[in-house]
Amino acid sequence: MISQTVDVNVPRFNQAVVAVVTAVAFVFQMPALVGLMFVVLAISRLGGPRWAPLTRFYVTVVRPRIQPAGPREFEAAAPPRFAQLLGALFLGGGYACLLAGWSAVGWVLTLTVTALASLAASARICVGCLIYERAVVR
Numbered sequence: 001m002i003s004q005t006v007d008v009n010v011p012r013f014n015q016a017v018v019a020v021v022t023a024v025a026f027v028f029q030m031p032a033l034v035g036l037m038f039v040v041l042a043i044s045r046l047g048g049p050r051w052a053p054l055t056r057f058y059v060t061v062v063r064p065r066i067q068p069a070g071p072r073e074f075e076a077a078a079p080p081r082f083a084q085l086l087g088a089l090f091l092g093g094g095y096a097c098l099l100a101g102w103s104a105v106g107w108v109l110t111l112t113v114t115a116l117a118s119l120a121a122s123a124r125i126c127v128g129c130l131i132y133e134r135a136v137v138r
Contacts, residue, residue, distance in 0.1 A: 003049065004078075007071035011080040012121050013058045014044070018087060019117035022110050031098040034110050038095050041088035045081065082136060083120070083128025087113050 018037055025033035044052035063071070094109030120126040 004076065005074040006049075006077040006080060007063070008073045008075050008124075009063070009067070009071065010055055010058055011075075011083075011126070012124065013062065014052075014054045014084070015117040015126075016121035017054050019114050019121055022091070022114040022117070026107055026111060026114065031095060031106070034091055034098060034106070035095045037113075038088060038091040041084055041091060045084050045088055079129035079132040080126065082132035083126050086128045086131070087117065 018041070021033055021037050025031065025037075040053050044055065049055050090109045090113045094106045094113070097103075097106030097109065100106075116127050120129075
C-alpha cells in the first residue's frame with residue numbers, strides 16, 4: 001500500500017539529486033546519466049516508496065543523521081508522485097532523443113527536468129505538483 005503522505009524532505013532530496021545528476025550529465029555530455037535518472041525515477045514511480053532508490057537512501061542513510069527523531073512535517077504524497085512521473089517521462093524522452101542523435105531536443109528535455117527539479121529542491125516550488133493540483137485533481 002502506498003502512503004497518502006510523505007516526509008516533505010523526501011521529495012526535496014530526490015529533486016536535488018535529480019537536478020545535480022542531470023546537470024552533471026549535460027555539462028560533461030554524459031547521456032548515460034540521463035538514462036540512469038530515468039530508470040531511477042521509473043522504478044520509483046512504478047514500484048512505489050519501497051523500491052525507490054533515492055527514497056530508500058534518504059530514509060536509511062540521510063534522515064537518521066539529520067532528523068534522528070524522525071520526520072516532523074508531512075505533505076500529500078500524490079502531487080510529488082505525479083511530478084516524479086512527469087520527470088520520468090521527460091527524462092525518458094530526453095534519453096531516447098539523445099540515443100537517436102537528436103541531441104538538441106534530448107538536452108532541452110533533460111535541462112527542463114534539471115531546472116524544475118532545482119526549483120523544487122531549492123525553493124519548494126514544485127511545478128509538477130502545481131499541475132497535479134490544478135489539472136488532475138479537478
